[in-house]
Amino acid sequence: MILSVIFYAFVVCAVIQLTYLFTFSSFLFKPKRSRKTKIEIPVSVIILVKNQSEKLLKLIPLILEQSYETFEIVIINNASSDDTNDIIELFSKKHTNIKVVQVENNEAFWASKKYALTLGIKASKYDHLLFTNANCNPVSKDWISEMSKKFTSKKEIILGYRKYKKEKSIFNIFVRFDNLLTAIKCFGFAKMNSPFMAFEGNYAYDKPTFFKVNGFINHMKINFAEADLFIKDASQKENTTFCISESSFTEKDTPKSFSKWFSDKKDTAFIRKKYMFKHRFLLNTFAFTKILFYILATILFFTYPYQITLSIVLFYCLVYYIIIGISAKKLKEPQIIFFLPFLEIGLLLIQITIFISNLNSKPSHWK
Known part of the structure; x- marks a missing residue:
């Protein structure tokens, strides 16, 4: 029995x-044919940085080289104490499409990463926003193009893929496997019109959608997971899609240690409690x-x-x-x-x- x-x-x-x-x-099967943006729409690339000057030295040139006509780079310097500001000023003096937002520590807003992001979003010139991190590099010159052309009159949120750079180690293979499983779930749910997360370092949405849900106000005190919790608030059945063409990927280095990766996974597991x-x-x-x-x-x-x-x-x-x-x-x-x-x-x-x-x-x- x-x-x-x-x-x-x-x-x-x-x-x-x-x-x-x-x-x-x-998500692996071809989606229904939908109208994609044929005309290039102006895009604001949002980058939040804190003590990441070396990463910026690599990232900014990669974005400046993008094969896209009209875009700006909004760099939010979140109270960095290293030479991040010097690097930003060096690039901004040479390139007019770089906008710098300086953020000082503000205890009234819990020294919040999301508070800094909100200031950057408000300062951006264009309505379509593409987000990445200082440690995430686009793998091609068509990153902005591939992500932005997914915007339509109905699709206001775009989920992209952020992968880990291939390295010769067992730990790297393990981290990439975990990341792949996360992607399968992320895009699988999105294909079912029920998205629940986004890869920080590669996602996009428009300003009206951001302000419609009052930005990050519902989770301002949680000082991470801004992408996932925004998706929870803003994503609806028909307003979200994803982009998985190779040219749309961003890439970051493997975590420096198992303990750092394990800590990040704990944070992710904790945030799951906040999902729908x-x-x-x-x-x-x-x-x-x-x-x-x-x-x-x-x-x-x-x-x-x-x-x-x-x-x-x-x-x-x-x-x-x-x-x-x-x-x-x-x-x-x-x-x-x-x-x-x-x-x-x-x-x-x-x-x-x-x-x-x-x-x-x-x-x-x-x-």
Whole structure:
């Protein structure tokens, strides 16, 4: 009797997991033809920086070289104490399309990153805003073009892909795998007209949408996750789309250490509590049934006819390999598919650790 319950629970978990996988993979198929912006619209590229002068030296020239006619770069210097301001002034004196917004520490606004971003958005000249970070570099000269042409009369929010630079290390492959899974969920939900997040370092929206929800007012005291929480407030069924052409990607370096990456993942897990209920439910169900699927499969291998259990596991793995493989190819993430079993198990263990850790600790703050 107990074995039968375990087996049926295992089958239910397998069905749920496969349903999620097929649903998430919908972003890989060509979307319905929609009207894209044919005429280049003026764009304000928003960059918030704090003590990142070396990153700016690389990023600003890449943006200035963009194959786009009308755009400005709004650099928000959020009370930097290094030579960031000197670098900004050096570029702004040579290029008239660079606007600088200086932000001093303001305890009335909790020294907020979102307060600084709000000042930059208000200072921007154009209505269409494209966001990146100082540590995220566009991979091509068509970044602005690819992202901005997704704007239409109905599409006000654009989700882009931010990848990690390929490096020769196991840690780098692991981080890229986790990032790929995040992308599959991000774009899968967006394709279902139910977006829940954006990659900080590559997303866009227009000013009217920002002011319609009073900006970041609903989460100003949470000093990070400005993209995800804005999506929660502003995204609607028809006003959000995504861009996954290779030329639209941005790229950043792998975190310097596992502890830094682990801390960022804890912050992300904490922010999930602020998502809409339906997104929390769907994401938590996906994570829980995946863990339960592997636990029940292990039990059944030793207590139930292994041929049946093995056939279900192999079918799941085949579907999983195909979807991850196609997604990795589409999003230009090489090598991941070859290490998939080890990456999958490792990530599950880390997710369990993060869940336990977040029960007794608060997230770190953006500095």
